[in-house]
Amino acid sequence: MQIAAVSKDQTRNTMIIFGSLFTKRALTEYSIDVGKEIIYAHKGLARIEAVTSSPRALEGGRTTFTLLNETHHWIESNQGHEMAATIERNATKSADGSARTFAITNAFEPGEDSVAEQTRDAYEAAEAGRAEDTGILYDSLEAPPEAKLTRPWLEKVLTAVRGDSVWLNIPRIIKSILDVRNPPSRSRRFWFNQVAAAEDAWMARYEWDACKREDLSLEDGDEIVMFFDGSKSDDATGLAACRMSDGLVSALGVWQKPPNWPSPETPGYVPWSVPREDVDGVVANAFTRFKVLAFFADPGSGQDEDGEMYWDAFLDRWGQAYGKKLLLRAVTSGPKAHAVRWDMRDRRNQETFTEAVKRTREDILQRQLVHDGHKVMRTHVINARRRTNAWGITIGKEHRESARKIDLAICMIGARMLRRNVLNSPKNQKRSTVRGKGRVVVLR
Template sequence: MQIAATSMDQTRNTMTVFPGLFSEEAKEKYGIDVGKEIIYSAVGNRIEAVTSSASALEGGRATFNLLNETQHWLEAGGGHRMAMTIAGNLAKSRGGGARSMEITNAPLPGEDSVAERTYHAWSKLRDKGSDTPRRAGVYYDSVEAPASVVLADRDSLEAGIKAARGDATWLDLDWIISTIYAGTYPAYQSRRMFLNQLVTDEDSLISPVAWDACAADEMLRKGDRITLGFDGGSTDDATALVAMRMSDRLVQPIGIWEAPDGPSGEGWEVPRDQVIDAVHNTFATYDVVGFFADVALWESEVESWSEEYRTRLAVKASGRSTVGRDMRGGLPEITQANERLVAAIESGRIRHIGHHTLRRHVMNAKRKINRFGVSFTKEHRESKRKVDGYAAMLLADLARHNLVESGKLKRPRSGRVWGFGG
């Protein structure tokens, strides 16, 4: 068994627990020699502390690895390589059945720590179905405070700390609260360290706390009046079709298609037939009154949708097309739409169904300042962290906003009366 960390200091907290775990009877029966950094047994087994020399670890055949404080395992400190080496060693263990476990505080989004990578990998597995992580041999457990905790409200904060500490009842609530209120840590660090909440870094567009607080236990119903947003890719980029209900801005993805991780993702292409079918099925199921679609890589499909559905749509995406909206232009409008959407999320005026893939895309979106204000982008051009779900949601919200501002909601059109409600 190996207790792994990027420094020996990180392993010490865990290693110092072991001497107290072995009874005198266990020590005598198994010949356990409790040492400081290596614990031996008479039959040659051992528990040892290891650090970030991946080359020294390669080829080891531990049956269990404890990866300690993986929120600090960064590429610069050798953490990424160490995690990959341990995974390779476990796969080659004698007889199989080897396991690893990470123990970590909530990682800081954007640092690209091993803990953050593990969280994203688990999120993608979860997106495919609740049973997929189990079949993949992954178990994820996080005890964290509700997103609704208000730091300035002592009662709310105390309840959040109690929720996050679980059965660690020895933690001193008054001391933790006084530390938070003393300003020793910025708010995002207090939420991460004491409430175990995933919080945004300074460049992120939307806080996970703000997004999670908008979750609603509700889904779209057949016949609901909605707007649609579409952002399409081809191979590497994801493709997203997102609906927003006119009456209350409830957001629900119709579909988000992205390349799977691993070898199955090599040569992957967006299943265009599935996407096209999803668009037509959405128009058959709901009362779609606005549809804004980014034209990049999907020009012919967008043109076809515009021709087929223009008589049903109450607002045009652009001067040239009922559906097509080129996001590479119109920066002032997109920037204003982005600021409006972010403000609505932060104030709780957006609702969403808790879709895991959409949440991941929203969390991946970064702030991009231009001369008109704050727009959005992904962390860099070649980033694997997709934001297409956020872009589609933004277009759906822009379609809704333009329709509201147009004054057409209650105006008869083609035998219809536009208005809020069912």
């Protein structure tokens, strides 16, 4: 057995506990010698040892169990990444695959790319169906997303989150949280076990999760608006809807390269691209199921084999097939007039979308937005980073080549924008007036 950490101090925190864990009978029966960095048993045939950042020394170890201690501190600069990889290989090579690894950690600091963050991302990717389920079991006592850092919440939340760490003094922790010298993000991370947002994150996990309503879903016949963000291969392609009646946002579809797609070096490699016919089918199904009042589609910048814009033919087809049913048109006049084509590279559209980003964030923070908990949309929202442009704060990926997609976040914001546009449009107000005619009967 190995107790692994990136410093001896971290391993010591665990090793010193063994003296109180073993009974006198166990110490005698198994000849256990505690109180050392290496604890021997069975006359040296078995041992528990503390190991630190030396991946080369760990290579090939035939452990049956490895404890990874405080993995939020395991980062690339202290060899934490390589150490975790070595431990994983050792466990994989064990007889009959019987070895197990167990990691304990505090809430990680987003953006540090710690082993704890990588593990959480891998678990959530499998949960969302974006990656193979490799058998990661993840358990975390975290405060509910709606929990506030105010005195009425603190005692109950802290009692639940500390679990069996009964030595933690709740009144003392409350004082620390209410101390204005401690930023809320730190209190949420260390005492609420919530993963706070990265410094440039657009939205924190708990802020988005607080708006989840699993009891709500789109129903056939609902009046909705839809926003489409197109790509060919590198980014994801997404389609999101927003219900007019209550503003519920939901993902209708997302297409991105499968995690197990062959690399370019693979013999017979074929590049992956978004299956446009599948997307077309989802769009057609949406117009069959729902009453779509507006549908804007950003074509992206990808090209097909003929050098044509990858999505233009489909956008034209959608405009011709559904344009007459829409209450709003994407471009109303001029040579670029189109029922659905709304190019986000246009400066006027960039300004409009930047305002939509601002309004959507306000709606989330004020709990004026509801969503159905779609896991990929959640991931894309969490991945979004604040980016400054000529009109204010918009969103973007952490960097151009990042594999962390944000396309469903763009679709969600675009759908909320369309709902506001429809609600404020003269056509909708006229339609509501006509639809609202009738006789009022007052019951006494």
